[in-house]
Amino acid sequence: PKGHELIAQFTNGKHDANSYVAPPRYFAVLIQQHAVDSGATFVQGQAKAPLVENGRVVGIQARINGSTESIRAKMVIGADGVTSVITRALRPENNKHVDKHRAVALRAYLEGIEEMPQTVEFYLYDEILPGYAWIFPTGKNTVNIGLGMRLDIFRNHNEKLEALLDKFLTFPNIKQRLQNGNRLRDIATWQLNFGSQKNLQHAFDGALLVGDAAGFINPLTGGGIHNAIISARLAAETVNDAMTKGDTSRAALKVYEDLCRQEMWDSMKRSYFLQRTLMNFPFLIDILVKRMKENSALAKVFLSKL
Known part of the structure; x- marks a missing residue:
């Protein structure tokens, strides 16, 4: 965050x-x-x-x-x-x-972005915690992009998933990778039961x-x-x-x-x-990320448990 x-x-x-x-x-x-x-x-x-x-x-x-x-x-x-x-x-x-054991997600394909080959990206930020956003490369300048969040929290937001994705695309480190003429396609939303x-x-x-x-x-x-x-x-x-x-x-x-x-x-x-x-306790995410940056063995163990 x-x-x-x-x-x-x-x-x-x-x-x-x-x-x-x-x-x-x-x-x-x-x-x-x-x-x-x-x-x-x-x-x-x-x-x-x-x-x-x-x-x-x-x-x-x-x-x-x-x-x-x-x-x-x-x-x-x-x-x-x-x-x-x-x-x-x-x-x-x-x-x-019940809603606290459910989530809602949106997935789209974005054409016209500088992708990071052989890299999957996860973004954890306050607005959608304990959910996350993601970017997966699917081809040249094309990615699978989306976000998911717990259903009870989503209902309290009073905001559509499409609007939340638009906000995600304005993040500076995402916006600078967007190319002219970029477009979203095949947008799909669904719910998940935990x-x-x-x-x-x-x-x-x-x-x-x-x-x-x-x-x-x-x-x-x-x-x-x-x-x-x-x-x-x-x-x-x-x-x-x-x-x-x-x-x-x-x-x-x-x-x-x-x-x-x-x-x-x-x-x-x-x-x-x-x-x-x-x-x-979202601050724990920052502590964990900093610790894993200092200890690659810890990072491997944590990722293997996901």
Whole structure:
């Protein structure tokens, strides 16, 4: 918030893999291809609602090729993102995310800016804390740019996300990089549901929720892919056991909620604590950045935990 800057290297991943900036749809297509190669049948459509009979999920209604069809299934996995129609239909009204465990974000592509190749930028400043703004290079003089903030704080601002992004572009170190004729395109806004809220239901008679549909987004970084993969693995194991035993009731599937809590809750709790700390004591960010500038080992450890 006071203008301190930290430049640090990300640690490499498994097999010494480097980081890579890619549109989310690339990863979605990769997952789809793996599923098809493993024997799944892919049908392009839009889920509209779960099919429920006698309190049990027995399939979905989906829009396919311009018409609504009913598709029956022994199990339904709600993996339709943060705006999940499966989640909205199945979770009771008293079991929804509250604003302090939600965020709102805006992402756009900016053409006509001096990008910093092989560098991802994060900006933490008072107006949107405990959120942040970002700039990711996507090509020559083109970047993915955006910002996100907690929903309850955003509501108190009484200002649109587009206006907040415009303000971000006036920051001196950003404005000086803008080229003549620069333009924003493909602006998108969405909400995120954090995994830091307790006692949310993810298992139902005949259905499970995974990833963003369940609300497994990290409350500090806003990232959801890592936790989505964890929840998908746990869901697959749970469904396999349940179908082997011939019991897909909530009682049999509830073990999934316990497994998710065991694998992800400590991380969610820690991230939510850090999020609230940064919101209430923003000066700690400056102290942390200064300490990490003096100690590269500390910086690597901190970044590896995000």
